[in-house]
Amino acid sequence: MRAFDVVGDIAVLKIPESLLPKKKIIGEALMRVHSHVKTVLNQTSPVSGEFRTRSVEVIAGEPKTTTIYRENGCLFKVDIEKAYFSPRLATERRRIANLVRPGEVITNLFAGVGGYSIVAAKKSQARKIYSIDINPAAFESMVENIRINKVGDRVVPILGDARDVVNERIGGEADRVLMPLPELGHEFLTVAIDAMKPTGGVVHYYTFGNEPDVFGPSIDFAGDVAAKKGFRMEVLEKREIRSYATRCYHIAVDLGLKPR
Ligand SMILES: C[S@@+](CC[C@H](N)C(=O)[O-])C[C@H]1O[C@@H](n2cnc3c(N)ncnc32)[C@H](O)[C@@H]1O
Known part of the structure; x- marks a missing residue:
């Protein structure tokens, strides 16, 4: 690296x-x-x-501290100091975009400057992508990036706390939920499930995993949360995104959820 x-x-x-x-x-x-x-x-x-x-x-x-970055056929205006952005997640952004089926509604709980949402909008025929962030500077860049990439007909930027936004405005709408903030993955899993349609969907759960069992504890935790919410859970995919600390990885677990 x-x-x-x-x-x-x-x-x-x-x-x-x-x-x-x-x-x-x-x-x-x-x-x-x-x-x-x-x-x-x-x-x-x-x-x-x-x-x-x-x-x-x-x-x-x-x-x-501001620049224009090109990735996955999109352009992003980024202020390196005022909002989070990592070019190392480009492969993950493309992977998610390639999974999206035509007509899907997507909710991105932690959208930042719009990376995952805009790549998904450009590369798929998603119908609507709600893109929430709590940082006003990230939100401002996201609005600009939506304009630059001409995806304003489908990407809906929302400034606020994902928990409040889902509870008060957009709960129960998504076929697919992204939660690209591994630090709060555990805490926001119920919010992700609340954002999903009652008929089920896919949650892209990002968290951290430690060797020797990198995925097991997170999968068990997610299964318990899903069951409490009345859903059956299937692990569709799991992958290590990058090494985070000694024997600790930033991981992605794709959860397929169906009502019990
Ligand atoms: C790791 S960054 C991910 C940004 C983007 N998805 C990307 O990959 O470039 C996490 C983002 O979550 C936002 N965030 C943190 N807590 C939040 C909350 N409760 N509700 C909504 N956004 C939040 C932060 O402002 C930050 O932009």
């Missing part, structure tokens, strides 16, 4: 403490090797908080 991410024309590094005195030289060297990179950022805090954002500092090139 490469030691830095490139988002559009911005490279993001995590420079270790010992190399901080050389950060300017490192940034400039990176720009010489990767000529399309116009700005090099050093990430100065972990991704954290409700908005899943991080602090950065410009160490070389143009003083900016």
